[in-house]
Amino acid sequence: MNILVTGGAGFIGSSLSDKLIELGHKVSIIDNLSTGKIDNVNGKAKLYIANIEDKNINKIFEREKFDIVYHLAAQIDVQESINNPVYDADVNILGTINILENLRRYGVRKIIYSSSAAIYGEPKYLGIDEKHQTNPVSYYGISKYVPENYIKAYSKLWDIDYSILRYANVYGIRQAPKGEGGVISIFMDRMFKNKPVIIYGNGFSTRDFIYVEDVVDANIKVLDKGNRHIFNIGTGTATNINTLYTTMNRIMDKVIEVNHQKERKGDIMHSYFNSEKAKKVLGWEAKYSLEQGLTKTIGYYETQLDNSLEYVAISTS
Numbered sequence: 001m002n003i004l005v006t007g008g009a010g011f012i013g014s015s016l017s018d019k020l021i022e023l024g025h026k027v028s029i030i031d032n033l034s035t036g037k038i039d040n041v042n043g044k045a046k047l048y049i050a051n052i053e054d055k056n057i058n059k060i061f062e063r064e065k066f067d068i069v070y071h072l073a074a075q076i077d078v079q080e081s082i083n084n085p086v087y088d089a090d091v092n093i094l095g096t097i098n099i100l101e102n103l104r105r106y107g108v109r110k111i112i113y114s115s116s117a118a119i120y121g122e123p124k125y126l127g128i129d130e131k132h133q134t135n136p137v138s139y140y141g142i143s144k145y146v147p148e149n150y151i152k153a154y155s156k157l158w159d160i161d162y163s164i165l166r167y168a169n170v171y172g173i174r175q176a177p178k179g180e181g182g183v184i185s186i187f188m189d190r191m192f193k194n195k196p197v198i199i200y201g202n203g204f205s206t207r208d209f210i211y212v213e214d215v216v217d218a219n220i221k222v223l224d225k226g227n228r229h230i231f232n233i234g235t236g237t238a239t240n241i242n243t244l245y246t247t248m249n250r251i252m253d254k255v256i257e258v259n260h261q262k263e264r265k266g267d268i269m270h271s272y273f274n275s276e277k278a279k280k281v282l283g284w285e286a287k288y289s290l291e292q293g294l295t296k297t298i299g300y301y302e303t304q305l306d307n308s309l310e311y312v313a314i315s316t317s
């Protein structure tokens with residue numbers, strides 16, 4: 001199929017693009033490289049460096065005649081959304097409407113939207129399923145939720161299919177050490193630099209950490225299934241931050257110092273998903289345990305580090 005991946009130079013979008021290309025699809029990417037990197041982009045993908053809010057992207061749609069659009073491009077930093085709500089809404093809300101307008105105009109069959117656990121806000125119960133009330137507490141949560149409603153309205157008005165995937169905390173290779181779900185990449189970054197990690201509060205708050213390949217797999221499953229449905233994509237396992245820290249120490253064979261700091265305002269104490277619907281409708285479930293996902297991710301960073309050391313050695317000899 002002829003597929004557009006917005007945000008395809010980013011952490012999740014680049015792994016998704018790699019997989020789509022491996023499966024034989026033709027992939028184009030729209031990305032403004034604000035957090036994404038050109039190095040992440042698969043050589044077989046066509047990269048358009050552009051803003052999703054830009055009206056001129058219609059030329060890309062007109063030329064390429066996409067069958068499916070994966071929409072991942074977004075402002076993903078909760079703190080940035082609080083500091084700069086207009087920018088956050090511009091990218092996440094108006095950007096998505098611009099993409100939807102192009103879907104409608106150029107007859108794209110389906111949009112697959114990357115949404116977030118942030119749309120639920122403070123959980124009323126755990127594991128959070130798709131029927132849980134949506135009550136986002138950050139501007140980012142709002143700006144990820146509003147597009148879901150536009151997508152549903154476009155679908156009804158113009159007969160466009162959609163699947164909405166709400167991710168728990170995603171981690172894995174190519175994740176930048178900031179933004180959503182970034183605790184693992186932030187810890188990893190500091191651990192590799194032998195710097196102490198910071199744990200806010202007592203470290204007993206929990207999250208549902210899902211490995212990026214599992215997220216990519218869910219995206220692939222909805223290519224031909226799950227039309228007009230919303231799915232929570234998580235492992236259903238709650239991991240507390242202390243356990244995460246000790247597991248990472250063990251895999252890296254290090255004991256990194258930890259600084260405990262005061263709990264941050266607005267941080268949610270516990271969160272994990274119920275993904276039974278994805279299992280039932282899509283036949284999808286997370287395959288990676290935290291241990292397996294972390295081992296893969298840490299292994300990847302170790303090879304990156306080895307390569308850079310090798311480079312230094314060659315250049316100084």
Ligand SMILES: NC(=O)c1ccc[n+]([C@@H]2O[C@H](COP(=O)([O-])OP(=O)(O)OC[C@H]3O[C@@H](n4cnc5c(N)ncnc54)[C@H](O)[C@@H]3O)[C@@H](O)[C@H]2O)c1
Nearest residue numbers: 007009010011012032033034035036051052073074170181
């Ligand atoms: N990482 C997580 O844990 C997580 C959890 C829930 C949902 N999500 C969602 O998954 C999607 C991908 O997130 P990610 O973690 O890969 O983040 P990322 O920052 O690595 O990827 C986002 C990509 O979008 C691009 N981008 C940003 N603004 C743009 C704009 N205006 N025009 C064009 N491109 C733009 C960036 O350059 C980047 O390549 C996002 O929609 C995010 O909200 C991520």
